[in-house]
Amino acid sequence: MDVSIILILLLAGTLVTLFSGKAAGKVALAFGLLALGASVALLTKFNAHQNIGCLGVWMENPQIYFALNGDGLSLAMVLLTTSLLPIIMYSTFGSEVKNPSSFYALILFMGFAMVGTFLAADGFLYYIFWELALIPIYFIALNWGNGDAKERQKAVVKFFIYTFAGSLFMLASFAYLYTKAGNFLIGNLSALSLSADEQFWIFLGFFAAYAIKIPLIPFHTWQAAVYQKAPTAGTMLLSGIMLKMGLYSVLRWQLPIAPYAAKTFMTIFIVFGIAGTIYGSIVALRQKDLKKLLAYSSLAHVGLIAAGAYTLTVDGLRGAVLQMISHGFVIVGLFFAAEVIFRRYQTREISEMGGIRVQAPKFTSMFMILVLASVALPSTFNFVGEFTVLYGLSSINIWFPILGGLTIILGAYYMLKMFQNVMLGEANPKPFADITFQEGLTMGVIIAVLFFFGLYPKPIVDMITPSIEQILSYTHKL
Amino acid sequence: MNTLLAITGIGVLCLLFEIANLRKAIVPFTVVALLGTLGITLSDYGTVHSHYNNMIVTNNFSVSFSALFIVLTIFLVALSGDFYRKTEAKISDFVSIKIFLLAGAVAMVSFGNLSMFFLGIEVLSISLYILAASQRLNIRSNEAGMKYFLMGSFASGIILFGICLIYGAMGTFDIQEISELTGSAELPEWFFIGIVLLTIGMLFKIAAVPFHFWAPDVYEGSPTLTTAVMSTLTKVVAMAAFYKLLTGMNANISYEYEMVIMVVSIASMTVGNIMALRQTNAKRMLAFSGISHAGFMLMTLLNITSSAGTLLYYASAYALAGIAAFAVILYVCRDKENEDIYNFNGLGKTRPVLAAVLTAALLSMAGIPIFAGFFAKFALFSQTIKAGYLVMVIAAVINSIISVGYYFKLILAMYTKDSTEEATKVPVVFYAVGVLSILINIAIGLYPSFVINLIK
Numbered sequence: 018m019d020v021s022i023i024l025i026l027l028l029a030g031t032l033v034t035l036f037s038g039k040a041a042g043k044v045a046l047a048f049g050l051l052a053l054g055a056s057v058a059l060l061t062k063f064n065a066h067q068n069i070g071c072l073g074v075w076m077e078n079p080q081i082y083f084a085l086n087g088d089g090l091s092l093a094m095v096l097l098t099t100s101l102l103p104i105i106m107y108s109t110f111g112s113e114v115k116n117p118s119s120f121y122a123l124i125l126f127m128g129f130a131m132v133g134t135f136l137a138a139d140g141f142l143y144y145i146f147w148e149l150a151l152i153p154i155y156f157i158a159l160n161w162g163n164g165d166a167k168e169r170q171k172a173v174v175k176f177f178i179y180t181f182a183g184s185l186f187m188l189a190s191f192a193y194l195y196t197k198a199g200n201f202l203i204g205n206l207s208a209l210s211l212s213a214d215e216q217f218w219i220f221l222g223f224f225a226a227y228a229i230k231i232p233l234i235p236f237h238t239w240q241a242a243v244y245q246k247a248p249t250a251g252t253m254l255l256s257g258i259m260l261k262m263g264l265y266s267v268l269r270w271q272l273p274i275a276p277y278a279a280k281t282f283m284t285i286f287i288v289f290g291i292a293g294t295i296y297g298s299i300v301a302l303r304q305k306d307l308k309k310l311l312a313y314s315s316l317a318h319v320g321l322i323a324a325g326a327y328t329l330t331v332d333g334l335r336g337a338v339l340q341m342i343s344h345g346f347v348i349v350g351l352f353f354a355a356e357v358i359f360r361r362y363q364t365r366e367i368s369e370m371g372g373i374r375v376q377a378p379k380f381t382s383m384f385m386i387l388v389l390a391s392v393a394l395p396s397t398f399n400f401v402g403e404f405t406v407l408y409g410l411s412s413i414n415i416w417f418p419i420l421g422g423l424t425i426i427l428g429a430y431y432m433l434k435m436f437q438n439v440m441l442g443e444a445n446p447k448p449f450a451d452i453t454f455q456e457g458l459t460m461g462v463i464i465a466v467l468f469f470f471g472l473y474p475k476p477i478v479d480m481i482t483p484s485i486e487q488i489l490s491y492t493h494k495l
Numbered sequence: 496m497n498t499l500l501a502i503t504g505i506g507v508l509c510l511l512f513e514i515a516n517l518r519k520a521i522v523p524f525t526v527v528a529l530l531g532t533l534g535i536t537l538s539d540y541g542t543v544h545s546h547y548n549n550m551i552v553t554n555n556f557s558v559s560f561s562a563l564f565i566v567l568t569i570f571l572v573a574l575s576g577d578f579y580r581k582t583e584a585k586i587s588d589f590v591s592i593k594i595f596l597l598a599g600a601v602a603m604v605s606f607g608n609l610s611m612f613f614l615g616i617e618v619l620s621i622s623l624y625i626l627a628a629s630q631r632l633n634i635r636s637n638e639a640g641m642k643y644f645l646m647g648s649f650a651s652g653i654i655l656f657g658i659c660l661i662y663g664a665m666g667t668f669d670i671q672e673i674s675e676l677t678g679s680a681e682l683p684e685w686f687f688i689g690i691v692l693l694t695i696g697m698l699f700k701i702a703a704v705p706f707h708f709w710a711p712d713v714y715e716g717s718p719t720l721t722t723a724v725m726s727t728l729t730k731v732v733a734m735a736a737f738y739k740l741l742t743g744m745n746a747n748i749s750y751e752y753e754m755v756i757m758v759v760s761i762a763s764m765t766v767g768n769i770m771a772l773r774q775t776n777a778k779r780m781l782a783f784s785g786i787s788h789a790g791f792m793l794m795t796l797l798n799i800t801s802s803a804g805t806l807l808y809y810a811s812a813y814a815l816a817g818i819a820a821f822a823v824i825l826y827v828c829r830d831k832e833n834e835d836i837y838n839f840n841g842l843g844k845t846r847p848v849l850a851a852v853l854t855a856a857l858l859s860m861a862g863i864p865i866f867a868g869f870f871a872k873f874a875l876f877s878q879t880i881k882a883g884y885l886v887m888v889i890a891a892v893i894n895s896i897i898s899v900g901y902y903f904k905l906i907l908a909m910y911t912k913d914s915t916e917e918a919t920k921v922p923v924v925f926y927a928v929g930v931l932s933i934l935i936n937i938a939i940g941l942y943p944s945f946v947i948n949l950i951k
Contacts, residue, residue: 076943077944077948079874079877141873145864145869148863148869149864149865156910159910160843160910160911170911174900174903174907177899177903178899178903181896185892185895185896189880189888192873192876192877193880196881
């Protein structure tokens with residue numbers, strides 16, 4: 018058994034779900050859980066030091082392999098995806114979904130493409146999965162989104178063209194690399210000795226794709242509108258997993274292939290990241306729409322993660338990966354909390370909320386924990402990640418962690434202010450039913466994960482560290 | 496050679512069927528007969544034959560492209576049955592003209608002699624003039640036919656003039672001999688002027704900028720099925736013939752010539768795409784998108800010695816997606832006055848399969864992975880980079896981005912707007928053609944080497 022089994026399960030799930038009519042949600046969830054089970058089984062194999070990668074020839078000319086990574090970094094990202102997918106699908110069960118068979122099939126297909134992106138060890142295969150992930154989210158946001166149809170269309174098309182544009186520059190970089198190496202295998206591509214000029218252009222080509230996907234400022238303009246307009250499940254997919262595709266790719270592809278460029282222009286890209294965190298935090302302060310506020314908070318967090326990734330230190334990269342995973346869980350939880358409120362109040366305007374605490378104590382405490390986790394309270398998973406990133410940044414320049422640390426302060430400010438406006442205050446005249454079992458379970462699982470790894474991050478750290486050291490070994494050669 | 500004979504035979508039989516009052520059998524018979532012809536054609540694969548003093552030379556290039564043309568014609572003929580159901584003129588005319596057009600097309604890729612080439616291009620063009628003007632009572636169709644005829648005959652004249660000059664310079668029509676002569680002696684300048692004239696004529700036929708002005712009007716005015724023929728089959732034919740002319744005569748070598756091709760290619764992509772963004776008529780939009788695809792296909796000429804496989808692949812990907820798109824457009828605009836995009840509103844709800852087919856076709860043209868269009872673009876880009884034309888690739892990348900804008904206009908209309916009318920029954924042939932061509936498109940998208948390696 019190798020990692021391709023997860024891809025097969027998710028693809029089979031897509032097809033079965035498409036034809037399962039009314040039971041689509043449950044069928045999709047079952048396949049999601051199966052994929053999760055498969056990834057856990059692979060994890061045990063991986064821990065027993067067995068090879069779970071996969072290598073086969075797909076095409077002879079041009080030479081393209083069906084090659085999948087079986088290392089800790091990929092596996093960690095796959096586990097993130099396969100554990101969030103069932104949570105995301107389960108979270109939709111409380112509300113009515115029109116045309117469920119296509120909706121859940123698209124979610125599973127999206128999972129398939131994202132898992133493929135995290136696993137692919139052949140640049141061409143990787144690119145195909147990377148682009149493939151765009152199609153389902155496009156239709157999810159377009160057909161199941163909310164708000165005015167015209168505006169939604171505009172936002173979604175902008176998102177599509179933006180990301181597609183970025184990807185094409187990455188494709189051009191790959192095409193160039195192919196003419197040099199003769200195939201697309203990551204091992205061969207990173208072993209190439211490219212001149213400084215070549216590395217610079219290739220680095221930029223990749224950067225166009227990743228900066229848009231992550232997103233880093235000033236390439237973030239698609240983000241807030243799409244998060245707001247997409248259905249909550251789509252927003253969760255985007256913020257919880259899809260953003261991580263960009264961050265993961267920085268580690269997996271950009272740094273090893275163009276290490277010299279990464280090293281030379283390190284400061285610039287760290288500044289890009291940190292500027293994003295500050296900008297995101299400040300804009301988040303001013304948001305009136307709950308989903309938009311969370312979107313900008315997400316922008317702030319990923320900026321810091323990107324900065325960590327570009328430090329080229331073990332701590333920076335490790336922190337980035339930890340933060341990727343923890344942010345994935347916490348942002349899904351927060352968007353779900355927003356959805357819980359929306360189900361009862363039919364609004365996302367913060368000003369129309371308030372006074373929920375009295376009516377729904379259980380929901381309030383869970384929401385509070387998620388808010389605290391997102392501002393990196395010690396003992397939560399996010400603290401581990403954020404702290405490691407800041408530590409990594411401090412080894413480059415002491416001003417970076419100081420500026421980057423602002424996110425924690427600003428984050429605490431806008432998140433708590435949001436919490437105050439949404440949950441506290443005088444009792445709201447509108448009734449607010451406390452959370453159902455389904456909602457409680459969704460949030461409970463996320464909170465459990467956040468605390469467990471917050472107190473005991475060692476399994477993940479052990480898993481990803483060898484891969485990170487290997488990535489950095491390319492930059493140390495210089 | 497057998498292919499050409501078989502095709503002409505089918506065309507004549509079509510006319511005889513009408514006399515024998517077997518009208519209902521014409522379309523099925525033609526489809527089956529063309530499938531047989533496809534078999535005959537493919538059996539020639541891997542061999543080189545020459546017939547009638549090198550008039551016709553069949554090799555892997557001609558066999559592969561002929562096979563593609565036959566497949567496209569099968570789809571187009573299959574769609575004819577429904578399209579001409581209300582026309583008073585006899586269906587045998589339309590079908591047999593398409594078959595004769597195919598004969599011209601096959602001649603255009605398997606010629607061994609410039610006179611045979613000209614014969615092919617004229618058979619093809621005259622068939623198209625008739626098809627463009629075939630809705631006699633429709634003023635737009637008349638206009639399209641007239642315009643196309645005037646412009647097209649001009650282009651044919653220029654091509655003929657070019658051929659004459661080449662004959663004057665080389666003393667022969669045989670491209671084998673011309674190719675040998677270009678390698679050895681000092682070339683008379685008439686030869687180059689001839690090549691330039693030939694190039695202009697061919698650029699006109701493939702509707703590359705700045706020789707594209709006829710295309711949008713003709714595409715819009717012609718009956719939709721004719722537009723489908725023009726934008727899929729004949730575009731690909733003209734491109735393949737152009738490629739064969741240049742390689743056959745060894746004529747493209749100079750650096751200046753490549754610069755010209757580069758400028759024309761970039762201009763076609765850019766103008767085609769930017770104009771397409773503004774269109775509200777689906778046919779016109781596809782016409783301009785076709786112009787930009789012509790620009791992409793011209794990129795193969797920059798690396799001419801090894802790009803035949805890429806050209807075949809790009810042509811197949813583009814034409815199959817085009818057929819699928821037109822199958823849906825033909826259904827949607829069956830009894831409509833025009834082909835404006837609002838006709839597609841709500842197709843995603845009323846006809847999910849057809850909407851999915853059109854979406855897939857447009858995604859393929861835009862170059863999104865797993866569809867053949869993506870791989871075609873990729874092969875083209877990497878080859879052009881290899882040949883050292885990085886600027887060209889950057890221009891092509893930017894154009895691919897622009898193209899997403901208008902392809903998505905149609906997709907958005909299908910999925911976000913609500914339909915205003917009741918869904919009518921869909922004849923099964925639209926499903927068959929649309930789904931089949933998209934499946935072939937995806938299949939060659941997953942196994943590109945199968946097509947690319949046909950011509951080595």
